Amino acid sequence: MTTTSATPQLGESLGTDFFSVREQFTDEQWTRFRTARRFVDQEVLPTAPGYWERAELPWPLINRLPELGIVGEDIEGYGCSAMSPTACGLVHMELHRGDGSLGTFLGVHAGLGMQSIAMCGSEEQKQRWLPDMAALRKLGAFALTEPDHGSDSIALETTARRDGDHWVIDGHKRWIGNGSLADVVVVWARNTETGEINGFVVEKGEDGYPAGYEPTVIEHKGSLRAVWQADIRLDGVRVPDDNRLARARSFADTARVLATTRGACAWMALGHATGAYDAALRYATERIQFGKPLTSFQIVQQRLVTMLAELTGMQLYCMQIGRLADAGRLSPTVAGLAKMNNTTKARALIAEARDLMGGNGILLDNHVMRHMADIEAIHTFEGTETMQTLIVGRDITGISAFSGTSR
């Protein structure tokens, strides 16, 4: 391996599985896992650094997702992939091992956009949107966050006012993945009649977005550069009543969707950490300093073993939340602990991997720098580490430290 330029092998999976976690996979999980792994090693890794550097959406890779049968999470019917929750996690893990931007694209489109419709839509609404979304003929987005309400999105200020057989939406959204491209944008807004949060689908038609929907791509990001988020102005956007998600009655329904993607974030973090660990181990094996491979030094071995211990713990976390989700028993709190643990551990592990690769660790072609930058966004979105900590803290103490009052 040359250590001064890109090496095709670096970044490819080493199959790290010290505790033989994979022996527990079902046939279905193996099939999904292998499909995603092969795709990542053969197609994603060779091109991802370039898309990231150019902040360009990887359309050839995105277009492969429906061909691989991995769009639609665990949604059954409507042309969706109908994966088991553990298989969904494995797919998220592998995509993020290759490229966080591609993984986030799918997470937003399917995990948030499609799941909102599947969980909160009427049968007619599911029939109307999900088949096209499963085939990526229509792209999805999920617009919850606002400039003034991120962690406290429950206090969102965007409003939806009834006007005959339409709703009129006014407000401002921020950080909305695919918000400038999506055909089906689920916008969460406060119903002015009830004060409750409801979900509304803003559709892009042949003539573009409805009047008043004005997205601006957020530029100059240093994380997940190959997937785009938008700042969106909503100024009197008219949406037919048919587009109000029938079963999104309050923020509790929004939270049901977010609870499923919180677990996915734990798998995503594991993917980034795995990519970084495998690259660092391979690099340290082949890099010669003081006449010997780096791996022959005790301190390097200790660092690699510490990384492996953390990675193995993350794998066990993921397998258990997968099992609970497969049994329909994954609580938002348990998913929150897994997200908190795995993104925190992944951040530290990836920084170690970067350091073990010396100067070559900062080169995009060697992948680890991209993981280091991308994990920052995963750490923040869908509830920061601190928010997950407060959610779990409330669960074990009975005291909400968000507001300081007992629940």
Ligand SMILES: Cc1cc2nc3c(=O)[nH]c(=O)nc-3n(C[C@H](O)[C@H](O)[C@H](O)COP(=O)(O)OP(=O)(O)OC[C@H]3O[C@@H](n4cnc5c(N)ncnc54)[C@H](O)[C@@H]3O)c2cc1C
């Ligand atoms: C790349 C990216 C993609 C995203 N995609 C989407 C998307 O598709 N759709 C969408 O709706 N949103 C999206 N988001 C928004 C994301 O969910 C928010 O960024 C996140 O919830 C945090 O909100 P914030 O950025 O406003 O940070 P803030 O809420 O302002 O938090 C700033 C800091 O303060 C801390 N903090 C906040 N409140 C407390 C408290 N009570 N106690 C202690 N500490 C606290 C936080 O933990 C954090 O460290 C995306 C964000 C990013 C970066």
